[in-house]
Amino acid sequence: xxxxxxxxxxxxxxxxxxxxxxxxxxxxxxxxxxxxxxxxxxxxxxxxxxxxxxxxxxxxxxxxxxxxxxxxxxxxxxxxxxxxxxxxxxxxxxxxxxxxxxxxxxxxxxxxxxxxxxxxxxxxxxxxxxxxxxxxxxxxxxxx
Numbered sequence: 001x002x003x004x005x006x007x008x009x010x011x012x013x014x015x016x017x018x019x020x021x022x023x024x025x026x027x028x029x030x031x032x033x034x035x036x037x038x039x040x041x042x043x044x045x046x047x048x049x050x051x052x053x054x055x056x057x058x059x060x061x062x063x064x065x066x067x068x069x070x071x072x073x074x075x076x077x078x079x080x081x082x083x084x085x086x087x088x089x090x091x092x093x094x095x096x097x098x099x100x101x102x103x104x105x106x107x108x109x110x111x112x113x114x115x116x117x118x119x120x121x122x123x124x125x126x127x128x129x130x131x132x133x134x135x136x137x138x139x140x141x142x143x144x
Contacts, residue, residue, distance in 0.1 A: 004052055012052035017059050024063070027073040036118070037064055037077040037113050041129045042105075044079055053076050068124035081129020083111050102136030103129060 016108035020037055027035055042050045043057035057079065064077035082098050084105025089098065095105055106114070106129065109112035 009052050009055070013056045013059065016056035020060055020063055024067065024073065024075065032073040034119070035067075035073045035075045036115075037061075037075070039077045039079040039125075041079050041081040041127060057090055064124040075120070075124065076118050076120060077125050078115060079127045079129075080111070080114075080124065081106060081127075081131075083108065099132065100135065102132045102134070104132055106130055 020035075024035055026032070037060040039057040039060045040050075040053060042046075042054040043061055047054060061077045061079060064075045065076040067075040068072075081103060083093070083136040084090055085093055085108045089095065089105060098105065110130070111128065114126065118128070
């Protein structure tokens with residue numbers, strides 16, 4: 001975060017925070033039932049070079065926690081890890097980098113299962129990722 005100035009940090013944060021708040025308000029005004037926010041495992045475990053993204057996703061996770069007990073739309077946040085068959089991480093290089101850090105990739109079917117479980121269980125937050133605890137740094141292993 002030391003390399004980011006306030007404007008860069010605010011720009012990344014604002015996209016997720018403002019969009020989530022606008023969606024939540026719109027759903028509240030129109031009796032919406034669910035708001036499912038897509039967060040990132042980076043908010044929980046950190047990710048090199050992704051501090052602004054992690055901060056913004058942490059906001060989404062907190063928003064879901066805050067609204068979990070209110071008569072608002074049921075608000076859930078899923079902190080996604082990498083998907084290996086689709087998405088930005090679905091390259092051999094990225095998958096190898098993640099594996100070296102103790103993180104595996106979800107198949108599309110596993111990702112859909114996690115989303116289904118998040119909705120069925122109704123908990124405000126869910127970490128959806130594959131981990132290899134034997135490869136994770138000790139400080140991270142305690143978080144998982």
